[in-house]
Amino acid sequence: MSSTDPLPRAAPETEGARLPPRSLEALRAELDAIDDALLATLQRRAAVVAEVAALKNGGVPLRPGREAAILRRLLGKAAGGPLPRQAVVRVWREILAGSLAQQGHFAVAVGEPGGSQKGAIGLLAREHFGALTPLHLHRSASQAIGDVAAGVAAVVVLPLPAEEDAGSALWWTSLLHQDRMSPGRAEGRADLGGGRIHIIARLPFWAPRPEGAPRAAAFVAAAIAPDASGADRTLFGLEFPAETSRARLASQIAAAGLSAGTILLRREGEQKIAQALVDLAGFIAEDDPRLAAIEGLLRPAVRLGAYAEPFEDDQP
Incomplete structure (x- = not known):
C-alpha cells in the first residue's frame, strides 16, 4: 500500500442480505492495514511540517491559534462518530507536540508553587504539550518566565491569575512593565528573538474534563505574538x-x-x-x-x- 492509498474499508453489504461476520484474524489483518496507512499518513504530515519549518526560517514554531482552529475543525468532523471525542483531542495534541519536537528542541517551563512533578499546573502542561516534551519545573512564576527570557524554554505555563494573588504570583504585572525593565534583568525580560513575552493560550482548551484530568487553569506565554484562531x-x-x-x-x-x-x-x-x-x-x-x-x-x-x-x- 502506497502512502497515497486511502484507508481500507469493509466491503458493503449485498442487497437484501448481510455478509457473514468476519473472523477475528480478518479483522486484525484489517486493523494492521489501517495502522500501516495511518503511519504513512503521519510520515507525509511530517514531511509537510519540515517544508513549513524551512519556510519559517527559525523562531518559536508554536502557533496555538492555528492549533485551536485545527482541533475545532476535527471535532466538528468527528461529531457522531464512534471515536470518543476526548481521544480525538489527545491523539492530535500528541501529533502537534511531535511536530513541534520535529522542528527543533522544544521545552516548556512551568511556574508551579512547590515545584512538584504531580502539581496541577505541571500535569496540565504535560497534557497539552505531550508526554515526551521536556518540562522545567520552578517554584515561582518569575523563575519560569526567566527560562523563556533566557531561551532555555520556548514557552512558560503559569497559573491563572486571581484577585487575591500577591507577591510573585502577580506575574502578569511583569508583562505589563516589560518596556521598563533593564535588559539584564531575567524576570520578565523579553529579548528572546527581539520580541516581548505575550500570553498566547489558555489551558485546558477542551472541556468537559474527563475523570482524572488535572482540575486547574493556566495561561501559556512565549516571546512571540499571539495568533488568531477565529474565536x-x-x-x-x-x-x-x-x-x-x-x-x-x-x-x-x-x-x-x-x-x-x-x-x-x-x-x-x-x-x-x-x-x-x-x-x-x-x-x-x-x-x-x-x-x-x-x-x-x-x-x-x-x-x-x-x-x-x-x-x-x-x-x-
Whole structure:
C-alpha cells in the first residue's frame, strides 16, 4: 500500500442480505492495514511540517491559534462518530507536540508553587504539550518566565491569575512593565528573538474534563505574538488612578465600545496608581482605536496577549 492509498474499508453489504461476520484474524489483518496507512499518513504530515519549518526560517514554531482552529475543525468532523471525542483531542495534541519536537528542541517551563512533578499546573502542561516534551519545573512564576527570557524554554505555563494573588504570583504585572525593565534583568525580560513575552493560550482548551484530568487553569506565554484562531479573547494591562472603582473602569471600557469579561485589579497600599488585567472579547490589536477611547488611563493600554476561547463540548 502506497502512502497515497486511502484507508481500507469493509466491503458493503449485498442487497437484501448481510455478509457473514468476519473472523477475528480478518479483522486484525484489517486493523494492521489501517495502522500501516495511518503511519504513512503521519510520515507525509511530517514531511509537510519540515517544508513549513524551512519556510519559517527559525523562531518559536508554536502557533496555538492555528492549533485551536485545527482541533475545532476535527471535532466538528468527528461529531457522531464512534471515536470518543476526548481521544480525538489527545491523539492530535500528541501529533502537534511531535511536530513541534520535529522542528527543533522544544521545552516548556512551568511556574508551579512547590515545584512538584504531580502539581496541577505541571500535569496540565504535560497534557497539552505531550508526554515526551521536556518540562522545567520552578517554584515561582518569575523563575519560569526567566527560562523563556533566557531561551532555555520556548514557552512558560503559569497559573491563572486571581484577585487575591500577591507577591510573585502577580506575574502578569511583569508583562505589563516589560518596556521598563533593564535588559539584564531575567524576570520578565523579553529579548528572546527581539520580541516581548505575550500570553498566547489558555489551558485546558477542551472541556468537559474527563475523570482524572488535572482540575486547574493556566495561561501559556512565549516571546512571540499571539495568533488568531477565529474565536478569541485578548488580554490587556491597564494603569489608572487608584481611586477608580471596578464599576467605573468597566463603564469606561464599555463606553469605548469594548466588551470586558474578567477584570482583575491590583492596588498596593497608598500607591496612587492601580493596575488591571482585563479580558476583552475578540482578537484585538494593540493599536485598535477603541483602546485610546478608554477614559482615565495613565498610559496607553498594553496588550499582554490573546488566546483561543476554550472549546466547550456539549457532545459525549
